[in-house]
Amino acid sequence: MKNIITGFLPDEFKGLLVKFKQPLYRATQILEWIYKKKVISFSEMTNLSKDLKQILDDKLEILALKQLLKLKSKKDNTVKYAFNTNDRQIIESVFIPTQKRATICISTQAGCAYGCIFCASGKKGFKRNLTVAEIVGQVLLVKNDNPERQITNIVIMGMGEPLANYANTIKSLKIFNSPDCFGIGARKITLSTCGLCPQIIDLAKEGIQIERSISLHAAEDKLRSKLMPINRKYPLNELIKTVKKYTQEANRIVTFEYIIINAINDSKEDALKLSKLLKGFQAKVNIIPFNPVQAVDYLPVTKEALEAFCEVLEKNKTNYTIRRSRGSDIQGACGQLRASLEKN
Numbered sequence: 001m002k003n004i005i006t007g008f009l010p011d012e013f014k015g016l017l018v019k020f021k022q023p024l025y026r027a028t029q030i031l032e033w034i035y036k037k038k039v040i041s042f043s044e045m046t047n048l049s050k051d052l053k054q055i056l057d058d059k060l061e062i063l064a065l066k067q068l069l070k071l072k073s074k075k076d077n078t079v080k081y082a083f084n085t086n087d088r089q090i091i092e093s094v095f096i097p098t099q100k101r102a103t104i105c106i107s108t109q110a111g112c113a114y115g116c117i118f119c120a121s122g123k124k125g126f127k128r129n130l131t132v133a134e135i136v137g138q139v140l141l142v143k144n145d146n147p148e149r150q151i152t153n154i155v156i157m158g159m160g161e162p163l164a165n166y167a168n169t170i171k172s173l174k175i176f177n178s179p180d181c182f183g184i185g186a187r188k189i190t191l192s193t194c195g196l197c198p199q200i201i202d203l204a205k206e207g208i209q210i211e212r213s214i215s216l217h218a219a220e221d222k223l224r225s226k227l228m229p230i231n232r233k234y235p236l237n238e239l240i241k242t243v244k245k246y247t248q249e250a251n252r253i254v255t256f257e258y259i260i261i262n263a264i265n266d267s268k269e270d271a272l273k274l275s276k277l278l279k280g281f282q283a284k285v286n287i288i289p290f291n292p293v294q295a296v297d298y299l300p301v302t303k304e305a306l307e308a309f310c311e312v313l314e315k316n317k318t319n320y321t322i323r324r325s326r327g328s329d330i331q332g333a334c335g336q337l338r339a340s341l342e343k344n
Contacts, residue, residue, distance in 0.1 A: 002061045005034065006140060007133030009171065010180040020055055028180065034062060035181045038144045064133035065091075065141060081142060085110070085134055089127050092159055093138040095146055102149040106138040108169050109160020114194050116215070116228045118259060120293045121159040129165040135172040139182065154184055157192040157213070163199035173208055186210050192257065197234045197242040204249040213286070214243055216256040218265050219273035227265070240277065247282060254283050260309060261290040262299040271312035278318060285313070285320040 005013060014027040029047055033039040040063060042048070042056045068090065069082040079095040089110035096103040112119070113126035138158075143151050154176055156162045162169040169191070176184045192213040193200065203212070218224035224231040234242075243254050258274065260266050274285065287310065290300050301309075306322070313320050 002059060004061045004064045004131075004133035004137075005030070006063060006136040006175075007131060009174055010178055020059065022052065022055075026052065030056075031180050034140070038147065040140070040144070063137045063140065064131060065137040067141060067145075070145070079142075079146070081138075081145075083138065083141065085130075091130065091134070091138070093142050094158070095142050097146075097149055101152045102146065103153040103155055104139050104142045104151055105155045105158050106135060107158030107160055108135055108156060108162040108165045108172075112160045113164070114161055114228070114230050116194065116217075116230075118217075118227060118261060118290065118293065118296060118298055120296070126160075129168060130160070132168045132171045132175070135168060136175050136181075139176065143182075151182070151184065153188045153190070154182075155190045155192070157190070161194055161196065162191050163193045163196045163203070166199055166202065170203075170206060170208070173210060177208070190255075194228060194230045195234050195239045196230070197238055200242050200246050201249075204246045209250075209252065211255065212246070212250075212252060213255045213257055214239070215259075216274075216285075217259050219270065219277045223265060236277065240281070243283075244281065256283055256285045257288060258285055259288045259290050260301045260306060262301050262305065264298060266301045266305045266309055268308055268312050271309045272316070275313055275316035275318040279316075283319070285318060286323045287313075287320055288323045 014024050017027045033045045042053045065083040068084045071080045077097050081093045083091050091107045091110055094105040109129055110127035111125050112122035115122045175181045177186050186209040190211040190213055194215045217227050221235050
């Protein structure tokens, strides 16, 4: 089996080329072709010798993914991608352009084991963790497919739980951040977790100044356990205690994600519970109107309920923003595209 370049940190790749009896500067040249010049074929790397190109072709590959499908939203220009891995797992990524930003949302697992009932990612079950090359390859392919925009942000909020694929996720973060690769600033990278408390503390010790996002979606244990089974293992009291410790050790403000769903968690009482839960906590809340998901009976929040919910947050001085759903006309919610493709 060939080594895949997008699975290597720059120093690791330099060490590999040394084994091929190549000078270190060749590694820098190759990485520049791949990450800066958007070239993913050794034959197009014009400053490499014919013999070196043959060595690279024989021993290495650049990507671990192939594009399977691409859908572009007519509403907001969001682009949804489905990729095939070498063992034919289907994973998803999303390109989210706005006037000021160009964001790529990526997956870290094929499927998901955590079973949040409002999410499509786990409906087909968990298959496996993605390799570093598969995680990094998503960003490279989406970036290359949108050459008119400079990628400003990466969000790790796609299929799967990033902290359940801890080592590969951390290594991918370092590749995204490396100036020899993507050169994305750490604070332009956001990682979302459903709330794996031990790994949250481990992440604080990594010293990587990324943005952190915690999927909350309810402010009391009974409802959160219904929406997110992980709450039965790490209930709210433990989660909040862990996140507070994380903010102290990492010196970072954390964002809580709250998907607001019609008649489930959208009442004034829910808003008051949320404000009380986060009182005195240096954090912010992203309120995310539910994006309809196939095979899930929940409905989007009404405009009136959303406004009333936010009024309670404002009254109680809870720091929040409303994050509008994107790509609703292209199965934008995580896991939907995979589910529809696997039916065929």
